[in-house]
Amino acid sequence: MLKDIALYIADETSKTIGTNLFIGFFPSDAHQTNAMSFLKNSGGETIEIDGRPVGDTGGDRQDFALKVISRGKDYLSASDEAYLIYNKLVLQQGMVFPPATEDKIINVVEGVLPQDIGQDKKGRWEFSANYLLKISDCSK
Secondary structure (H helix, E strand, O other): OOOHHHHHHHHHHHOOOOOOOEEEEOOOOOOOOEEEEEEEEOOOOOOEEEOOOOOOOOOEEEEEEEEEEEEOHHHHHHHHHHHHHHHHHHHOOEEEEEOOOEEEEEEEEOOOOOOOEEEOOOOOOEEEEEEEEEEEEEEO
16 A cells, blocks of 8 residues: 555656655665655554544455655755645545556545654754545445
8 A cells, every 4th residue: 555655646746766755664875855755654553443443444445544754955845845745645635546557546634734853864854744544445
C-alpha cells in the first residue's frame, strides 16, 4: 500500500521515487535538499475506527495510517513540500490509484496540518504529517 500511495503522488507531482521521494526510509545523506519520505505510521498506539483496529475493516475497505516527513533547504520550502502532499491527499478525496491499474479509490483521508519538527543535522528544515486513508477495492 505504501508503494501504491507513493506511485500516485509521483504521478501527480514532479517527485521521483528514489531521488526526492523515498518509501519506508529517509536517507540522512540524501543529496536532494527538497525531498520527502512516506512511512507506515504505527505510532505505538492502536488507532481504531468504528471499534476495529486500522486495517481491520471487515470488508472491501482497507484503512492505512501514513506518515510523511518533508524536508527543505529552508523553512518555506519544507513547508511547501509538506503542503504539496497535504493538498493531494486531504483536499482531493475520491482519487483513484494506483495510476497503472486504477483498482483502488481513496474515499476519505483524515489528516492534521503538517507540523514543523525542526532542522536535521545538515540544517535542513523538516515537517511531519500523519494521515489516515480509507481505501476501497474497486476490482471486486
